[in-house]
Every structure is written in structure tokens, then in C-alpha cells.
Amino acid sequence: MYRTHNCGELRINNVNQDVILSGWIQTIRKLGGMTFITLRDRYGLTQLVFDENISDELKQKVESLGREFVVQVNGKVIERSSKNPKMPTGEIEIVVNGLSILNKSEIPPFTIEDETDGGDELRMKYRYLDLRRNPVRKNLELRHRMGQEIRKFLDGENFMEIETPYLIKSTPEGARDFVVPSRMNLGEFYALPQSPQTFKQLLMISGFDKYFQIVKCFRDEDLRADRQPEFTQIDCEMSFVDQEDILNTFEKLAKHLFYEVKGITYNEKFPRISYQDAMKYYGSDKPDLRFDMKFVEITENVQGKGFKVFDDAEYIGGINAKECANYSRKQLDELTKFVQRPQVGAKGLVYVKCNEDGSYKSSVDKFFSQEDLKMWTDLFNAKQGDLLLILAGSKNSTLNALNELRLEMGNRLDLRDKDKFAPCWVMDFPLLEWDEEEQRYFAKHHPFTSPKDEDIELFGTDPGKMRANAYDFVINGVEIGGGSIRIYNSDLQKKMFEALGISKEESEDKFGFLLDAFKFGAPPHGGIAFGFDRWCSVFGGSESIRDYIAFPKNNSGRDVMIDSPSQIDKKQLDELMLILKK
């Protein structure tokens, strides 16, 4: 037996017990003739004491120990004279009378502490050592807890977890597929799923009614920050439901997780915002509602006064930064530079300070009178001491820049507390999105999303105006999930493919089995998929999903720890009848 207890559980009422512990050596301290060692395992830390009277043999072993050695000790639990209230086991220590070294360790390339001295790259290469650190381990514990609670909830709601295949078929829509050459069917390829979308719809046609799966998905995209080529989805689908049923079911799931994992109770319904309003008030389809600071559009109120920037603008609007009238020139310059960054893309920033004395100071005093400025501040509902920040330009790009500015002000004003959560639903997304480059429509959500009944007639006349039965779940400005009510009628599906410029042949070739399936009694159905990695990271208060993945890949899609991808044997290529182009 390697242990009677783990390193996190001994307390004052264990005093005088003989125990065996196993674990890793975190620290070694010498004090006079005594040696103090902190022993670590997944469950915590326990202090070991070797006093002056230990045998020479034991003394010699202790001398040979180093950081991260794996040892087994037996000894007696005693009460500490100087207790450590920060440590759960801090009231006791173990007087060791036997030790065996289970394994040695080389000196690790970085310290295994909460704050480590290891850089990103080094910690990725030695990920198995980084995983020993408390904060990283806690992230995976959170993920485990989330996964179990999701399953517990959905099982309780009569959902069935059904595994769908990984070796499937390349499809034309969406991102690029990873493909897998088949040796038994030479010249042919499987594709790894970007999502189990078609399979979950087939399961609805099969009558499974309520399906879910926590499942890996794959996208061969050029990786931006915080994208991974493989990621995990909580994939769900229901039959005989409308949008309201789905929102209610998964709002209940979210509330379950908030309660079980974060200890937060929500009594009220999550806010619901239309896509249109989200764009109008926050310039984003994933607004961060931890703070208000809605956009106010003033285009029609401020033009015609000779200020060319405004007079030429398609859109003029801004935000009210409360109690920021005291911002210095330096701070305002910083904000101007912020909005001028290429990622934000504004030309400049107009500000209006609502001074405490009732006067206004703006960067456009030349063109606008105090009365003009007062009228603006009324539109913003601004009070003395507030600061208006205004951008102008083409509509979409200005809304986008204002969104960035609003989030930046949220950061500066500490309004984006990572321990505060503001969930919401964003609804009524557009069905289609025009792609300038390819000169065709793409599905905003995916090609199986149904249009709103009242918009179907627009297929022939103005498809860009159509709204979808589609919804996103957003927490703190992060898209956690999205879904839709699906098309379940073959004719409507064909219209959709036409609008997307997918030819009859192509749709037959790629989705033939799904279109066939629709002919045999497809029920009304819809669903949602959540990004599991992202949900974990938002609950954990981190911006990076990588922190919540045991073995993530870097931005070039490499696993630097195992050094993958890598070259393969020529024999393997030959068996697959593949040649590498030079």
C-alpha cells in the first residue's frame, strides 16, 4: 500500500495517528538540525519533519532528495507548534520515521509553483510539468466538474448521449476539413467532423427526441489567438420543439451550472436581445452586459453645422463614460490612439466633457455651441462630471470601433470583473451573409437553419433581409453557444441551398443522405451547441481556452510536447498510395 491518506486531508484530529503518504517533494528547508519537507499530491500539501535523532541511513536518504522526487513516507501526525492558517493541513505535520524514494527527478526546467518562472513555450514543451501547478490543475478540475454536471442535468432531462462517428465525409460549407486518407478504399478520404450537425439531425429523424454529446470537433483554420484545431462541443438537439422550448431548456442548464459550479443563483430570466438591438446598442452580436454604457446615435442631430467629419459620416454615435469628465489630456490622447489602432480603425475621437460647473468642453468647440453640446448630453442622458466619447464614419466600421472603445472603457473603469457574470441570449440573427469576395451568400449560422416563417417570401426578392430562427448564448461578451430551429422540409432546404449557390448536384453529392432522410418523416427540430472549452474559460475567469485544455496546440497547430505533426514512414505513405509534392 502506497498511502493511507493523501496530502490534503490530515487535520488536527488525526494527531497521533501513524500514516503513510506518497507524493512529490515541493520544498526542502533546513533549520538547525531539522529538515522540513513539503510533500505535494493532487489533493494538497503536507509538511514532513525529520528531526535530529533520525537514523544515519534515513539522514543519508534525506540528504539525497531534490525537488520533484517521488517519495513514500511513514510517520506520526503531530500538532504543529507554529501553525499555518493558509494551508488546509497547516495545523499538523508528520514526524517521519521511514522514507523510500520511489523515483528521482532531474531539476525541472521551471519552478512548480503557483507563480512560475517558466515562459509560455517552455511550459508548453513540458506541459506534463506545467500541469503539476495548482492553477492549471484547478482549471482541469473545473472542466471535469462542468462536464459531470452537464451530463447529470441533461440525463435528468431525458436527453440521451449518443456518440456520432469521427470518420465522416468532407462537406463544402463552413471551415476547411481535416481529411484522413483511407487505405482500404484507396484514393478516398474521410473527413473529421467540424460538428456532428448532420448526424444529430439524422438522430432526430430517427426519433431520438432529445440528444446530446460532449464531443471533439475539428477545423483546419489558420489559427488566430484562442482557436484550437480540435475543440470540444456540448452538442444538443431536440424534436417537437420551437425556439422557446430550446431557450428554456438550455437556460435551465446554464442556471444549473452557475449554481453547481459557481454557487450563483439566478432567479430571473436571462436578458434577450435581438441581433439588431445588439448591433445598435453595443456594436457586437456578443455584448458584454456586465456594464451598461449603451451607444447613442446622434447622426441626425449633429450634422449641418459645418464639421465635415460629421457631415460626411453615415453614422455618428458614442457612449457616455460616467464620471470621467476629469480625464486628462494624456488619457484622452490614449483613447484617441486606441481608436486609431488598425484593429479598431476609427479616424479620430470626439469628446465632450460635462464640467461640474455646468459648462461643456469638447474637442469640436469650433463647430458647436454650448447649446449644441447641451442638446447632445441630453441625448446621452449625461450628468455633470460625465464624459461623452463620440465616433463618426461609415456605419458598420464605426459601430465596430465603438464596441472596442466601450470594452476598453469597461476595462479602464473596472466594470468587467471576471467574477461577475452577465449571461444573455442574442436572437433573430440574419439568415444569410453576403460575401463580397465570392459574390455569394453564406449561411450566417449554417445551411440547415430555418428562416422565420414571415420572412420566407423574401427568398425570391431580398434574401439578405431574412431573419433566422437562430440564437446565441453569450456570457460577458463571449459567445458560449449558438443554435437554431432547423429546416425539416425538403423543399425549403432546397431553396436554402439555392440561395447559398450550392448546386443541385453538389447538394446531392454532399448532403444527399440528409436530403433523402428528410423524405421519410422528419420531425420539427432544433438545437444548440456550446463551446465547452470557452465556457470553462469564462467560468474560470480566463481569456484563454488553452488554459482549460490538458494538452493544447500552439498557434501553428503543433503539439510541441510530443512534436506533432511529424513526418511519417515512406511505408505508410505507400500503403495510402500518396506522394508528397515537393
Next chain:
Amino acid sequence: MYRTHNCGELRINNVNQDVILSGWIQTIRKLGGMTFITLRDRYGLTQLVFDENISDELKQKVESLGREFVVQVNGKVIERSSKNPKMPTGEIEIVVNGLSILNKSEIPPFTIEDETDGGDELRMKYRYLDLRRNPVRKNLELRHRMGQEIRKFLDGENFMEIETPYLIKSTPEGARDFVVPSRMNLGEFYALPQSPQTFKQLLMISGFDKYFQIVKCFRDEDLRADRQPEFTQIDCEMSFVDQEDILNTFEKLAKHLFYEVKGITYNEKFPRISYQDAMKYYGSDKPDLRFDMKFVEITENVQGKGFKVFDDAEYIGGINAKECANYSRKQLDELTKFVQRPQVGAKGLVYVKCNEDGSYKSSVDKFFSQEDLKMWTDLFNAKQGDLLLILAGSKNSTLNALNELRLEMGNRLDLRDKDKFAPCWVMDFPLLEWDEEEQRYFAKHHPFTSPKDEDIELFGTDPGKMRANAYDFVINGVEIGGGSIRIYNSDLQKKMFEALGISKEESEDKFGFLLDAFKFGAPPHGGIAFGFDRWCSVFGGSESIRDYIAFPKNNSGRDVMIDSPSQIDKKQLDELMLILKK
């Protein structure tokens, strides 16, 4: 709202309620002016009644209905005059007063009934329709229940579910890998995992202590019956444990599943059999212990009497088929033909009938006296009325043939009841297996399996004799899982690679990261992996894992429903810099 109730829940105490149901039309029967329809969903069947007095409009709709149409009905629950005790809802029916056709259906290519008229191929092509059938749905319900209970148990035992990556690295040992060309790292490939073996060992090195995962694995093998290129493993690993800890933990898991899923309580420990005994008594490392019928070896007792077949044999042994002395010549001929089949491979069969009158009748009366035969029957502990079946030949092939004969007799005597379960552990497997073709040793389990301490010295002298700390979990003659205590010491691991003929360079190249990791304090650890598909099929009483997979592939690795694998666009190949050899 599409429904107030599902099709499986209405009972006599719902009578007089107004309800809405949605589902598929299973059957339509006309009786006088009445129409009876059975409506089906995942939860059951409910009878709908349309009486003579319904409106013309409703009448017309009912006339247009066909099998598998999706409809929504509203009506009143009434008590049936002729109840159907076989149907959970058989005491009631719904008098329908409104119906809407949610979707039509073409006539399905086979009947959606418990016993269908569809052949295998047709049902695979229309798998989404096959999944509508009760027996298939129930299989997936069993699988769902198993999955939830496994997680519940392991979570309760403090195991953490940790997802390991799917895009990993090709390894030389084991079966052939599926590979995935990388576009971002041209000329390089990922491999899909055959198992998360190395990652779970890294997680132990990371200190995670108790890990599990229910996870897809991939093997590009030439598919025999009941193999799938992708399959699901329950993968588990623990630290600071010895073999006994692992067996106890997972025996507890198995008992939990037996109880929760099958309603069976086991109070006693599962039997444990050494590999040696399993081969000696059952000729198999996965003995079916639902019945006894152990082999009895009689080599030394029967030679030297002039019967050349025996005198030349390395091994002579047999089984006692109790109460089969009355077998006819025809039955005995059948058994002889059975053992002579190429898959079984025996030359012939010797029988001894223990007649009720105390005499013996054998197929070798020419060579052996009644006293000889009596002596044999004593060795078999046979009684009057029993039948001895004896094979002779080279040892391994005879043991193998006897195993087949024993299982065949088990079938003939109805001793292999699919509702009876006989779990056991098979222990002390050989560490290595000699491969005649490649003239080298392979790991019997895998290259990280540790040898028994007392056998380590055999590395240099007789590696084939070494026993491993390895164990299999077997139910009803089916291998459900297997595992081992791992090597956690770099030096021992190197010795193992040497014994396997894996060069230092190759091991560095393929397992370098694991060997590196071992240098930083690897704890003693071990684990087990269960075949989830197979465990489901054994619990479900089926021989085929395919019945327990929602979307299985056929024996050529094809998904005939989605027609995959398939050709991909030249653009995709170009992006991957790949050329197909003609």
C-alpha cells in the same frame, strides 16, 4: 407547443384529459367507419381513434396519411373497451378531434417493426430508419445508461475525466495508425490515437492521480467481423497503486454497472484465473465461465497402447459432456465435422460413452480395454450417462480446438444463456510474445507494461518466460477490458524497448517525450481500458458491437449511409501538397 404528453405515458388516470401528442404513424387500421392509428415516439405507442362523426376535413386528412408520416393530434383520453395488456398505454386511447400533418413520408424501404423485413445492407444504408426500431433504440438507451453510470461511479471515486488530444503522433507499436495530413505543417502528419495510453501516463506524471475518459480510438486494421475502425474505450489510470488496488477499484465499477444496469448483485469477489490456468483448463485467455466443463489432460495416461494418433501427440485431453452418452451417431459425426473445420483444425475426435449399464463405448475400442476406459473416466470424474470428447495433437492447436469444442458443447447444451453473466479476471499474462514472421518479440499487452519483479532477471536470459503485471477483465468469454501496472523507471523502460527490438533512435524519436517525462519524477501507476462497445453488447446479450453503435461502418470501413470515405476536391489535395498515386 407540439405536445402535452409523449406517446408512452398516458394511463387510465389520464382519462378525460385533453392532450396533444406528436409522433410517427406506426399503423393504420380501419374497422367499419372507424380508423385506428398507432402513434409512435421514443417513449412508446398510443392508440388514436377517429370515429365516424369527424368532420369531412379531418376525414380527408386521415385518408391522406401513410406509414411514418409525422403528425400532431389533439383529442381526449378515453378508456379502451378492449384493453391491450401488452402495451403500457394499452388501457386508454385518444379520440382525436384535430390533426396536423407535420411532415409526409415516402414509404420506408423496410418495415419499422421489432422484426423487420429489411436486410443488413438496406438497414445500414437507411440507418436513420433502422434506428427507429425498438430493439435498436433500446441498444442505444442501454449504452447511454452505461455511460452515465460509469461516469457517476468514477466521479464518486474521485476520478477526473480529462480529454486527451485526437491529433497526435504516429507510433510504431501496435496496429496501423490513421494519419491526418497537416496543411499548416506541410509534409507532416498527425495520427489519430489508437488509445490515449501515453497521455494518460503523462497525466500520472502530472500528478492527476485518478484519470478516466470515455473516448474514441482508431485503428486502421483489416476489419474482421466485429471490428470497427473507430471504437470507444473507457480509459482509466491511477497512481500510487499496485495491481490489487486496480482490480478492486474496477471490480467495484463492474459490480456497480451490473447492479444499476442489469439489476444483478454480486456479493462475492469475481474469480481470478492465471493466464496459465486459463490456457490449461479452457484453452483460451478469455474463458466463458458460465459453465464448467474444464479440460482434463490425459497425455501420460493413454500413450503406449499402440494407438498412433495418441502416441504421436504432444497433448491429449478432452472434456466431459455430462449426460450426453445418448448422443446418436449423427450427433457424434456432426461434432467430428465441427472439430475438423479449418477454423478449429483438429484431425479427428475420440469419444467415450459412459453407458448407463456401467460399460463404455468408445471410438477407439480397438486399442483400449474397458479397464483403460474406466481409468479415463475416473480422470474426468465422469458418471454413467456422461460423454467424453477427446482431442490429440500438438499442444497449442489442440488446446485451441478443445476451446472451440467446449464452446460448441456449451451452445448445444444451452449452457451459454445470454441473460446469465460470468465475469472473471485473467492474470499474470506473459510480458512478450514471439513473432515468427518478424523474428522478434512483441509486447503482449503494450511496451509500457511492467514485468513481475521476480521475473526482471529473465530479460537477459529468457525474456519469453517473463510474466507481466497485466490483467484482463472477461465476461462470458468476451474480453471486456485489459490493463497493467506500468513501467515508471526510465532504465527498465529502455530494457523493455531493447527486448522489443525498438532502437534507441526509434524510441527517442517516437517516445522521446515520454522517456523525458519519466526523468522528472514519475509515480508508480497502472490502469485499465475497457471496450465500451463490447461491454454494451455483452450486457445487451448480443454478439455484435455494431448493434450498439449509432452509425457503424461496414467490413470495408465504409459508412454506406453517408457514402464515406469519398473522393475530395483537387483543391483540398493541392492545399495539402498531396498527389494520389495511380
